[in-house]
Amino acid sequence: MGWIMTDEFRVLSPTAILGYGFPESSFRKGMERKPHLIAVDAGSTDPGPYYLGAGKAFTNRAFVKRDLRYMLREGVKNNIPVVVGTAGGSGASVHLEWCRQIVLEIAAEEKLSFKMGVIPADVSKETVKKALGEGRITPLACVPELTESLVDETTYLVAQIGPEPIIEALKAGCNVVLAGRCYDPACFAALPIMLGYDEGLALHMGKILECAAIAATPGSGADCALGILKKDSFILEALSPKRKFTCESAAAHTLYEKSDPYHLPGPGGAINLENCSFTDIGDGRVEVRGSRFEPTPRYLIKLEGARSIGYRSISIAGTRDPIMIGSIDQILAEVKAHIKEMSPEDDRSEQLFFHVYGKNGVMGQLEPLATTSSHELCIVIEALCPSQDEADTLCSVARSTLLHYGYAGRISTAGNLAFPFSPSDIKMGNVYEFSVYHLMDPAGEELFKPIIEDI
Amino acid sequence: MKRSILEAAKVIRSKNAGPFELTFDIIFKDREYFELFKSQNIVNPELIAKLYKIDVSDVLGIVWFAPANAVKATIKRPLASGAPGETDIYGAQQHAPLLEIEF
Numbered sequence: 001m002g003w004i005m006t007d008e009f010r011v012l013s014p015t016a017i018l019g020y021g022f023p024e025s026s027f028r029k030g031m032e033r034k035p036h037l038i039a040v041d042a043g044s045t046d047p048g049p050y051y052l053g054a055g056k057a058f059t060n061r062a063f064v065k066r067d068l069r070y071m072l073r074e075g076v077k078n079n080i081p082v083v084v085g086t087a088g089g090s091g092a093s094v095h096l097e098w099c100r101q102i103v104l105e106i107a108a109e110e111k112l113s114f115k116m117g118v119i120p121a122d123v124s125k126e127t128v129k130k131a132l133g134e135g136r137i138t139p140l141a142c143v144p145e146l147t148e149s150l151v152d153e154t155t156y157l158v159a160q161i162g163p164e165p166i167i168e169a170l171k172a173g174c175n176v177v178l179a180g181r182c183y184d185p186a187c188f189a190a191l192p193i194m195l196g197y198d199e200g201l202a203l204h205m206g207k208i209l210e211c212a213a214i215a216a217t218p219g220s221g222a223d224c225a226l227g228i229l230k231k232d233s234f235i236l237e238a239l240s241p242k243r244k245f246t247c248e249s250a251a252a253h254t255l256y257e258k259s260d261p262y263h264l265p266g267p268g269g270a271i272n273l274e275n276c277s278f279t280d281i282g283d284g285r286v287e288v289r290g291s292r293f294e295p296t297p298r299y300l301i302k303l304e305g306a307r308s309i310g311y312r313s314i315s316i317a318g319t320r321d322p323i324m325i326g327s328i329d330q331i332l333a334e335v336k337a338h339i340k341e342m343s344p345e346d347d348r349s350e351q352l353f354f355h356v357y358g359k360n361g362v363m364g365q366l367e368p369l370a371t372t373s374s375h376e377l378c379i380v381i382e383a384l385c386p387s388q389d390e391a392d393t394l395c396s397v398a399r400s401t402l403l404h405y406g407y408a409g410r411i412s413t414a415g416n417l418a419f420p421f422s423p424s425d426i427k428m429g430n431v432y433e434f435s436v437y438h439l440m441d442p443a444g445e446e447l448f449k450p451i452i453e454d455i
Numbered sequence: 456m457k458r459s460i461l462e463a464a465k466v467i468r469s470k471n472a473g474p475f476e477l478t479f480d481i482i483f484k485d486r487e488y489f490e491l492f493k494s495q496n497i498v499n500p501e502l503i504a505k506l507y508k509i510d511v512s513d514v515l516g517i518v519w520f521a522p523a524n525a526v527k528a529t530i531k532r533p534l535a536s537g538a539p540g541e542t543d544i545y546g547a548q549q550h551a552p553l554l555e556i557e558f
Contacts, residue, residue, distance in 0.1 A: 045474055048537035048544040141515060142475040142531045248482075251523035252466065255480045259472045259529040261520045278522055309539065353540055364542040365533050366507050368552050384539050433538050434474045 005195045009229040010035045011188050013209035016221035018042035018067050018084060018099075019059030022212075026224040026239040031074050033226055033237075038075045039187045040067070041210040042099065043086025045304065045434075046257075053155050053306030053432025055094035065102050069110065072103065076112045076175055083166060083177045083187040085210075090304075091181025092156035093120050099178055107455045114176050117169025117450035121158045121180030123303060125151050127447070128440065136441040140302070141259075143437045150435045154305035157436055161301070161448045162267030166190035169450035177450070181304065183266045184210040192229050203271050204291035205234040207264060208253055215253035216243040216284075233289045235281065244284025251278050267302070269295035298441050305436030310351075311388040312428035313395035315381040317402075317417035323409050324416060325377055328356060331407045332379075338401055339394075348385065348394050355380035379417070384431060395425050457557035463488040469549040472529055474536035476515065477546045479503070479553060482525040489524040497558050498526045506552040509533075 012035035015022045019042070047058040057064070068084075075082035088095020100118055107113070128151050131137050137146050151157070158181035167190050169177045179187060185206025192202045205227045208215045213223035216238040223243065228235040236245040254273060255261045264271040275290040319325060332354045340349050358374035360367035381402065383394035403417045410416075460467070466482035481498065483489040492498060500514040513531040520527060536544055543549060 045536070046471060046545050048541075049474070050537065140473065140475065143535075248523060251520070252480070252482055252525060255478075255482075255520060255523055255525055255527055257470050257472055257478070259476055259478055259516060259527070260518055261523070261525075261527060262518065273522075276522065351539075355542065360542075362542055362548050363551070364540065366509070366549060366552075368506065368508060431539075434535050437474060437535075 005197070006036070007230070009037070009192045009195065009197060011037045011039060011192070011205070011209060011227040011229065012224065013188065013212045013227065014038065014040055014071060014224045015067055016041070016210070016212045016214050017044065017059060019064035021063055021067060021222045022224050023240060024070070027070055029239045030224050030226055035080060035226070037081055037083065037188070037191050038071050039083040039085070039209070040071065041085045041184050041187060043089045043091050043181065047089070049306040049432040049434045052090035052092065052158070052304060053308060054430060055092060055156055057089045057095060057098055059089055061102065064099070065106065068102055069106050072106050072112060072176065073110055076114045079175070081170060081175055081177065081191060083179070083190065085179050085182035085184065085187030087178045087180060090156070090158070091121050091179070092158050093122050093180065094156065096120060096178060096180045103176065103178065104455065112455070114455050115174045115452060116176040116178065116455050117172065117174035117452050119161065119165045119169060119177065119179045119448055119450045121161045121182065121448060123157050123159045123440070123447060125154070125157060127445075128157060128303065128436070131440050131443070136443060138439045140437055140439060146436060146438050150307065153307040154435045155307060155432070157303065157305040159301045159303050159440065159447065160267060162186055163190035163193050165448040165450055167194040169452065170194060172450065172452055174450070174452060185266065188227070197229050198232065200271055200291045200293035201232070201234050202229055203266065203293060204273070204276070204288065205229055207271065208236060208250060211253065211256070213238055213240070213243055215250055216245050217249040218243055219249070233287050236286045236288070238284055245286040247278040247280050247286055250286045250288065268299040269293055300439045300441055303436050303438050303440050304434070306432040307435040308430055309433050310384050310386050310431050311391045312431045313383045313388070313391040313425055314428055315395055315399045315425045316378065316421065317381070317399070317419050317424070318376055318378050319417060320376045321412050321416070322375070323411065324407065325372065325374070327407065327409070328359065328377060331405065332356070334407065335398065335402050335405055338405070339397055342397070351383060351385050352394060352398055353382040353384065355382060388427060388429070392425065392427065399424060460556040460558065461554065463492065463558060467550050467553050469546055471532070471536055471546040475532055476529055477532045477549055478527060478529040479550060480525055480527050481553065482523055486524055489521065492526065492558065493519050495558070497556065498528060502556070503528045503530060506555065
């Protein structure tokens with residue numbers, strides 16, 4: 001493709017996360033605006049460590065395919081590049097391959113042919129351990145120090161790649177780019193940066209477009225947005241008559257999910273918004289100016305990894321007994337002690353959790369209210385053990401002990417719990433936690449290269 | 456007489472800022488309320504620590520963000536998202552104590 005810098009560069013972002021869907025009418029309206037790029041963010045760490053650790057997608061395959069079909073059909077037919085960031089949700093090779101298979105299916109079904117660049121974002125354990133040994137790894141805020149054993153236990157280890165490998169794929173003539181774990185704005189910003197547009201504006205626009213219409217009002221995670229990048233500003237436009245961008249909605253989105261709205265760090269630098277302005281230019285459009293990219297002295301990348309910490313079983317039950325509710329904390333503590341007493345050699349009290357909805361099930365230790373005024377409580381019994389068998393056993397014993405526990409003042413002696421389901425216990429399978437969330441200085445090593453194929 | 460923050464704010468929310476931090480946004484109804492809260496420094500680390508029964512040192516920052524008429528407070532997550540004992544993976548339902556703020 002012969003690229004030239006035009007007066008404006010239009011980017012269509014169909015949906016907040018690939019697989020969340022969008023109305024066909026909004027997508028069509030976006031296509032009528034003749035976008036130069038169709039890009040979508042497909043991932044997040046928000047759904048928790050399981051999806052990265054287990055190598056599973058958190059989005060639904062049928063709906064990812066549905067969204068991608070629109071994007072690929074229109075993109076390939078009209079020679080508009082399609083870029084997907086953090087393919088498969090968590091962006092490790094296994095997720096990337098999951099997404100690639102969907103693309104191949106669509107290409108076959110729709111008889112599309114194109115050049116595709118696939119960019120793995122995995123970082124080898126050897127590379128990370130070497131960096132650790134050389135002092136090139138630093139934890140992000142509130143994250144424990146990394147150790148070699150944490151690296152060894154990590155199942156999937158990825159880095160948030162910047163725009164550079166995407167640019168490399170686009171320069172090689174790819175019409176479709178699937179990136180592994182990717183800094184959210186990069187899939188939107190790579191092509192305009194390559195064409196010479198301002199990096200700060202391109203990345204800030206990407207930061208807003210990655211959530212598509214969530215940044216409009218009323219917000220929606222399942223609707224399209226258009227970004228129009230110019231030499232010294234960018235414009236945001238909603239594509240459904242139901243919504244519009246306002247200065248407040250765009251500015252408020254800048255706060256979303258980050259700790260400092262003025263400085264948004266990413267690979268190689270940060271977007272500085274200290275002098276950023278939002279102007280309402282009518283028709284539900286907002287123009288943004290003044291966003292600057294400030295490179296850091298060293299190009300750092302963020303690593304993400306998760307490791308297995310055991311297996312979970314749960315049981316869900318309720319109580320409607322005011323005497324039990326009145327001393328629920330005491331009763332649950334006694335049940336834990338009783339279970340410990342039954343197998344003193346094998347203390348599992350640290351592996352047993354009671355989630356008490358109606359009291360502090362939502363906020364846990366952050367809950368400021370000490371007592372509950374609820375007439376009923378839901379108790380989720382959770383056992384988290386090294387194996388599924390052990391978790392099943394602990395969950396079962398906790399459930400039966402609590403069901404028949406003779407707490408002080410009890411007058412309802414037939415059973416303490418109401419179970420909505422039989423079987424009452426549910427195997428939840430493997431449990432993961434984030435084991436790596438650190439910055440790495442790759443010391444100039446080029447870690448991420450597109451693999452190019454003709455489809 | 457003290458007034459409820461609900462008179463002054465149109466958005467009060469919580470969310471993960473990455474798996475290790477929890478961030479709170481209060482978006483005021485207009486610039487006047489924003490300026491009032493900011494000039495009186497009503498949202499401060501001590502208040503957040505008190506509302507959530509945490510150490511002031513676990514309040515990582517308070518940022519007043521004029522473009523959105525908003526103030527943001529960020530705290531250390533009691534547990535990393537998804538760690539054993541987790542109650543709210545996305546951190547999206549931790550805002551209620553902020554509704555008690557008065558001015």
